Amino acid sequence: MNLYKYASPTNFYPLAGKIIPWFATPAAILFGVGLFVGFFIAPPDFQQGDAYRIMFIHVPAAWLGMFLYILMAIYAGIGWAFNARLASMMASSISITGAMFTFLSLVTGAFWGKPTWGTWWVWDARMTSTLILLFLYIGFISLQSSIDDPRRADRAGAVLALVGVINVPIIYFSVQWWNTLHQGATIRILQKPTIHGSMLWAMLIMLAACWLYSVAVVLIRVRCIIVEREQNANRFVEATV
Amino acid sequence: MLRWIVWRDLILAWRRRADALSTLFFFVIVVSLFPLGIGPETELLRSIAPGVVWVAALLASMLSLGRLFANDYQDGTLEQLLMTPQPLYLVVFGKVAAQWLTSELPLICIAPLLGVQFGLSNQTLRVLIVTLILGTPVLSLIGSVGAALTLGLRSSSVLISILVLPLYIPVLIFGAGAVEASIIGLSPVSHLYLLSALTVLALIFAPWATAAALRISVE
Numbered sequence: 001m002n003l004y005k006y007a008s009p010t011n012f013y014p015l016a017g018k019i020i021p022w023f024a025t026p027a028a029i030l031f032g033v034g035l036f037v038g039f040f041i042a043p044p045d046f047q048q049g050d051a052y053r054i055m056f057i058h059v060p061a062a063w064l065g066m067f068l069y070i071l072m073a074i075y076a077g078i079g080w081a082f083n084a085r086l087a088s089m090m091a092s093s094i095s096i097t098g099a100m101f102t103f104l105s106l107v108t109g110a111f112w113g114k115p116t117w118g119t120w121w122v123w124d125a126r127m128t129s130t131l132i133l134l135f136l137y138i139g140f141i142s143l144q145s146s147i148d149d150p151r152r153a154d155r156a157g158a159v160l161a162l163v164g165v166i167n168v169p170i171i172y173f174s175v176q177w178w179n180t181l182h183q184g185a186t187i188r189i190l191q192k193p194t195i196h197g198s199m200l201w202a203m204l205i206m207l208a209a210c211w212l213y214s215v216a217v218v219l220i221r222v223r224c225i226i227v228e229r230e231q232n233a234n235r236f237v238e239a240t241v
Numbered sequence: 242m243l244r245w246i247v248w249r250d251l252i253l254a255w256r257r258r259a260d261a262l263s264t265l266f267f268f269v270i271v272v273s274l275f276p277l278g279i280g281p282e283t284e285l286l287r288s289i290a291p292g293v294v295w296v297a298a299l300l301a302s303m304l305s306l307g308r309l310f311a312n313d314y315q316d317g318t319l320e321q322l323l324m325t326p327q328p329l330y331l332v333v334f335g336k337v338a339a340q341w342l343t344s345e346l347p348l349i350c351i352a353p354l355l356g357v358q359f360g361l362s363n364q365t366l367r368v369l370i371v372t373l374i375l376g377t378p379v380l381s382l383i384g385s386v387g388a389a390l391t392l393g394l395r396s397s398s399v400l401i402s403i404l405v406l407p408l409y410i411p412v413l414i415f416g417a418g419a420v421e422a423s424i425i426g427l428s429p430v431s432h433l434y435l436l437s438a439l440t441v442l443a444l445i446f447a448p449w450a451t452a453a454a455l456r457i458s459v460e
Binding site for chain 1: 383386390391394395396400403404406407408410411414415418435439442446450453454457458460
């Protein structure tokens, strides 16, 4: 089987359509299982009570927000270097999901911070760099959406994503340093060295669910982009509907 | 070639003096607004001065970035420059250098005056100047990537700010941090070293990224 065949958007379109249910269904099941374990089986934390349970969505969201940025930059870079349209489409598709998870991690972080730290927002190094990551996503999305020519949008986005990826560690360390300069004690998110087994399981299940969800949603969106951009893809739409 | 581009851009800037001056006045006005908004307490003003001057410098550099390639793009000069046998790196470098000389250097010259308004000591003023000299080239260099990417787009001036301002954050942190360290009596040297490291990195990589972005935008 020639896998390179699927680098062509028109060939990838029906394949993606077949793959999506294999990710979407487990995602839905695991979300259900993870939330059940998280809410009903995992014991309350002895310091934070039930408030810690938002961790089950907060931690996967923060994780994916960071990871998807790197993945997006890799796809954008591949698309630019090898002139691979599908990779560029994947990058634009990932950017929305990544921004969504980054935003979600900020919001859930604020909801978690209020009962445990007594404040919605702290200029903590991790939170500040997550906020900046959201700004970088917004920059990428707004640059791509204000360029009408899709080829130019792909390449311009790739340059921006690669410049951003080089800057992410610099920003992260400078923010961390700025933070230690301003306030002496940083707040540790998990005070306890170990977490209870069922807590860990709930988190891992939720992480897997978020992963599967991301793959499914990214593929659904990339299919929409293919239909938008590739005229001759329309016959595949007709053939598969 | 490099000298020719810098010289040409300086002449063009001289013929449109109002543009460079408006950037300068914008900087002065933004900095002067803060005491009016916050209150005239000397202690408070002194502690916020580094941040205020640096944030105003970031915003002022946004104004001049829109012009960096736009005029050359509109009259077709940029296309000719892209076709020269010279490395595009040098072309970009020359244009950025000219932009720094016309838009950022006046800010550095006026900054001590604004520092005096905020009650900074002579020692601190000197640190402020050094941070601006080290840091503003990074603003011009990173900004040139944003200017090249947004060339000819509808809302390019707003877009540049969204793209570039988050990337300026390390410069802001170390620039303002050095001045702040000097206000509270610490040595600003470590901040200055890091700021110089950023400058070197930007000098090496940014013109390259700008050159790639220009090729994408003009084709």
